[in-house]
Amino acid sequence: MALISDEEITAVRNRADIVEVIGHYLPVNKKGKSYVALCPFHDDHSPSMSISPDRQIYKCFVCGAGGNVFTFVQNFEKVSFPEAVAEVAKLVGYPLSVDPTAQKKPEDPHRETLYRILDETIRYSMYQMNTEEGKQYRNYLEQRGLDQKTREQFQIGWLPAQDQLYRFLHAKGYSDSDLVSVNVVRTSPGGLHDVFSDRITFPVHDPQGRPIGFSARTIDRNNPSKYINTNDTELFRKGDLVYNYHRARGPARREGQMIICEGVTDVIAFWRAGIENCVCTLGTSCTEQQIRLLKSSAAELVFCYDGDQAGQNATWRAAKMAMAAGCRISVIRNDTGMDPDEILRKEGPEGLQQLQKQKLTWMEFAIEYLKKQTNFDNYQERREFVRKAQAEIDTLSDELDRQHFTEVVGEISGFRLEYQKKEAPKQVRPRPAAARARDGAEEAEELILAQMMAHPEAAARFEEKLGYLTDPQRNTAAMMVIDQQRRLGHTEPAALMDKAENEEIRRLLSRLATGWAYELPYDEKVFDGAVRKIRISIKEAQAEAFRRQLQQPMNAASRDVLLKEYQECLIELRGYIDEENSTESN
Numbered sequence: 052m053a054l055i056s057d058e059e060i061t062a063v064r065n066r067a068d069i070v071e072v073i074g075h076y077l078p079v080n081k082k083g084k085s086y087v088a089l090c091p092f093h094d095d096h097s098p099s100m101s102i103s104p105d106r107q108i109y110k111c112f113v114c115g116a117g118g119n120v121f122t123f124v125q126n127f128e129k130v131s132f133p134e135a136v137a138e139v140a141k142l143v144g145y146p147l148s149v150d151p152t153a154q155k156k157p158e159d160p161h162r163e164t165l166y167r168i169l170d171e172t173i174r175y176s177m178y179q180m181n182t183e184e185g186k187q188y189r190n191y192l193e194q195r196g197l198d199q200k201t202r203e204q205f206q207i208g209w210l211p212a213q214d215q216l217y218r219f220l221h222a223k224g225y226s227d228s229d230l231v232s233v234n235v236v237r238t239s240p241g242g243l244h245d246v247f248s249d250r251i252t253f254p255v256h257d258p259q260g261r262p263i264g265f266s267a268r269t270i271d272r273n274n275p276s277k278y279i280n281t282n283d284t285e286l287f288r289k290g291d292l293v294y295n296y297h298r299a300r301g302p303a304r305r306e307g308q309m310i311i312c313e314g315v316t317d318v319i320a321f322w323r324a325g326i327e328n329c330v331c332t333l334g335t336s337c338t339e340q341q342i343r344l345l346k347s348s349a350a351e352l353v354f355c356y357d358g359d360q361a362g363q364n365a366t367w368r369a370a371k372m373a374m375a376a377g378c379r380i381s382v383i384r385n386d387t388g389m390d391p392d393e394i395l396r397k398e399g400p401e402g403l404q405q406l407q408k409q410k411l412t413w414m415e416f417a418i419e420y421l422k423k424q425t426n427f428d429n430y431q432e433r434r435e436f437v438r439k440a441q442a443e444i445d446t447l448s449d450e451l452d453r454q455h456f457t458e459v460v461g462e463i464s465g466f467r468l469e470y471q472k473k474e475a476p477k478q479v480r481p482r483p484a485a486a487r488a489r490d491g492a493e494e495a496e497e498l499i500l501a502q503m504m505a506h507p508e509a510a511a512r513f514e515e516k517l518g519y520l521t522d523p524q525r526n527t528a529a530m531m532v533i534d535q536q537r538r539l540g541h542t543e544p545a546a547l548m549d550k551a552e553n554e555e556i557r558r559l560l561s562r563l564a565t566g567w568a569y570e571l572p573y574d575e576k577v578f579d580g581a582v583r584k585i586r587i588s589i590k591e592a593q594a595e596a597f598r599r600q601l602q603q604p605m606n607a608a609s610r611d612v613l614l615k616e617y618q619e620c621l622i623e624l625r626g627y628i629d630e631e632n633s634t635e636s637n
């Protein structure tokens with residue numbers, strides 16, 4: 052298996068600019084010498100991620116995420132290291148000699164066959180759409196604005212009646228059992244039949260963009276099932292999949308939000324209006340798996356269901372689930388009585404762009420929603436309205452919001468509600484790592500390591516004077532720094548990240564490379580002072596261990612040996628402390 056060489060990895064890293072690469076995924080703003088962004092690795096509300104163009108690394112001061120261009124792409128796209136290198140190479144236009152995405156282990160042959168059947172079905176249906184028999188379906192779609200370009204983009208096709216698809220696939224040599232198992236063909240007492248007989252087909256894909264099934268509509272007004280979907284198969288699980296996710300994910304990441312609407316035609320309508328970060332679930336309600344998938348694409352989910360009662364109930368349920376999963380949510384208020392597709396037809400793209408701007412916060416939506424369910428002439432119902440609305444207000448963290456909505460609910464209900472300031476919450480937030488109490492030795496080790504990362508002289512001094520650090524992670528990091536400087540002859544923090552064997556070390560390196568100790572000029576006295584602190588702490592720990600051992604019962608000879616060692620240890624410790632005191636008094 053071909054691997055990307057270290058030379059190529061270095062070349063890609065050197066060509067990439069971390070601000071540009073991160074800026075490709077997130078909005079990035081300049082702040083002083085560096086850049087800041089909302090951290091995509093935790094639910095960030097104020098930009099906590101700092102990006103250093105000098106050092107080519109990023110660091111989140113809240114969740115601790117940090118690294119270089121490759122680790123960013125790796126964690127953001129949830130891909131392997133070689134895939135991240137390939138992605139960055141693509142972004143910066145560096146031609147890699149190998150394609151690591153081609154190195155993926157092959158799918159199992161059975162699954163390959165199933166994907167191929169679905170692929171063939173899509174191509175067959177698109178072909179049929181363009182035949183003479185397909186004309187009335189083409190016209191039907193054209194009238195709704197789904198022109199050739201849109202049909203090709205979404206691979207919309209038409210499957211004829213009389214089991215023609217089955218005969219086509221059968222002739223191609225696919226087994227009946229495979230055709231049935233992806234549910235393009237079904238068994239019935241009369242034999243095998245097409246599932247989507249005489250229907251317009253909208254292919255559904257998994258997040259990797261592989262075809263997994265269909266949503267299909269009839270244009271026959273007498274057919275009671277306007278839309279039917281593929282039954283659950285080993286590829287197609289209605290509760291897990293999200294229609295158009297593979298296309299919408301990129302745009303959603305750029306926009307920071309994903310719009311969730313009711314149906315396939317709504318998604319396509321938004322797309323045609325230039326709003327590409329849009330998906331739907333097949334069937335109204337969202338499941339937890341779907342929310343989890345959506346959450347990985349954007350921190351904010353925007354629900355755009357129909358304005359009718361069913362749509363609003365679905366919004367309430369899905370939004371609650373999304374908030375419980377840690378998403379920010381908002382709701383597009385659609386009280387036009389039309390679905391997005393109709394709006395696009397009647398008002399053009401501006402109509403949908405306008406609709407998208409009518410966003411309600413959760414609390415605004417919740418009050419509207421509860422209000423519609425309440426008969427305000429009935430005291431019990433009014434009271435219930437207040438109780439439910441207050442439960443939602445209690446979840447708000449912003450004091451001004453709480454005050455405002457308490458007043459709104461009071462006005463609507465006619466109840467006189469006293470706004471009560473929330474008790475100042477006890478300090479539960481852990482103090483930042485840098486401020487946490489740390490003994491002198493720990494601080495000294497971090498100073499040494501940061502200085503080694505910044506100055507080759509410090510690394511040389513470390514080898515001469517100390518040679519190791521007591522904390523295993525820091526010690527590993529120190530060895531990596533020395534190794535790098537031997538190879539390159541200079542320091543390069545961003546290049547270290549790729550060699551880190553685990554996330555903890557990477558975080559340690561990126562924290563130190565963005566910290567104050569990295570900024571300090573190299574000063575041998577300061578460095579030696581840190582070395583001494585570590586030695587003192589090691590000797591103190593040894594002395595303590597001797598004291599404990601000496602309290603144990605033992606024979607006289609052993610005790611003598613131990614006592615001697617203990618005394619030597621104390622003398623060395625004394626020496627270091629004297630040295631420390633004499634430098635301090637200078």
Ligand SMILES: [Zn+2]
Binds near residue numbers: 093111116
């Ligand atoms: Zn973070």
